[in-house]
Amino acid sequence: MKLLTHIGQYTLMIHKTFGKFTKWSVLKNLILREIDDLIIGSLGIVAFISFFVGGVVAIQTAINTDNPLLPGYLVGFATRQSIILEFAPTFISIIMAGKAGSFITSSLGTMRVTEQIDALEVMGVNAYNYLIFPKIIALTLFPFLITFSMFLGILGGYIACITGGFSSHADFIEGLQLDFKPFHIVYAFIKTFLFAMLLATIPAYHGYFMKGGALEVGKASTISFVWTSVAIIIANTIVTNLLLT
Amino acid sequence: MIQVKNLFKSFEDTQVLKGISATFEKGKTNLIIGKSGSGKTVFLKCILGIFEADQGDIIFERTPLSSMNLETRALLRQEIGMVFQGSALFDSMTVEENIMFPMKMFTNAPHEEIRDRANIVIDRVNLINANEKLPSEISGGMKKRVAIARAIVMNPKYLFCDEPNSGLDPKTAILIDNLVQEITQEYKITTVINTHDMNSVMEIGEKIVFLEDGLKQWEGNNQEIFKTDNEAITKFVYSSEMFKKIRKIYIEESE
């Protein structure tokens, strides 16, 4: 019953976000700032995680397929598949639910408890559009972040394999190119785009409708992280079932 | 002028406003007083339309809020200035940007003109050397001044202040009260102020509405409040021995 109320309120929020629009001259700057905060600001952590986890994925694959009968290109192939299909889109999205998501919830939550959202409303500003829409637009660039993550993940895998002597340059590259299905990239991007929308709106919901004081802002961020992750995992399962099987 | 008619508001199971009617006059500082939790903020937010009242109506000049569609409401909002209990400044913007914000949003005036207008109100509220500062870098009293400046930058017809001097020292509090009163008279604004500060009541109580238990228990001005026999109000206002003595002296003197 409570879940239904939340879903109703969430839907209404999305509806109002696309209601009366803020002046473009103002909106433009808001969007640029959100891109800076949410996308550019996440490049560092995404690069770091992708590169090293990519390396670990490759090493693990190499160690676990240490059988002379298995072809040499397997490491490159398995690394590519796991990074493109799962690691970059899903794992990075969960990381982002922690990073960008809690940022969104805490900044909106703070605005709510300090009456800044009320102040916007009193002035006649559509606070939904003013605050949430720029975040949604900024996160439409999320697939670029994921492309970046895929690239660095595979690069990390390659460097780990070559420097650790788990695979040769030629084998790894052969594996990367083997049986390449462009649809897998499409699948990854559809997923990513969907996750991006969840990443923008679920934390926004938890911040925007927050009640209480400063203490609750922290709690709301935690709850928002949990729900965003759950939603991403569920969406992942559904999309994978629909598109890959 | 604002007329409130029979306003009801409840949250889940608590009835906060139980049918309040009141009139707020133009060019005057209208005070709403009552103890903490008596529903002053809720009452103000209902008048503003931030909360939807369960029952009752609010009439701005001659137009009832209930008869306004979303568009006219949005236009009405642009004639309203509001000073929130905690100032509610946008903390990602500088003082000057905060004050320019309403104009940026709702006028097509060039940047220079907006800045000039902002600086007029900045001078009006005596904010000195604060234009480039962030809200986190200024004192509580200055925040209130910024909030007042932001509220009056669009030349509002109506000004609402939720405890404009809470958390300030008595001297600054009176300065802020006087500032609001001067602005009200100067621009003929209908000003409604929430307060539980007795200094404000005495200083600027041109019209006072006393709320208790979700009802209006008394109405009058700062002269009448001395003389009234209404038990609810005397209990609230003269809660300290000091004030009781002052009241006695005042009545004796005026006889």
Ligand SMILES: Nc1ncnc2c1ncn2[C@@H]1O[C@H](COP(=O)(O)OP(=O)(O)OP(=O)(O)O)[C@@H](O)[C@H]1O
């Ligand atoms: N959004 C809300 N949801 C539920 N209850 C609320 C809400 N806002 C206020 N209340 C309740 O309404 C009552 C009146 O609150 P209000 O904030 O109007 O008091 P106040 O007179 O402004 O007090 P103060 O002088 O401390 O600011 C309180 O009991 C409060 O718990």
Ligand SMILES: [Mg+2]
């Ligand atoms: Mg209050």
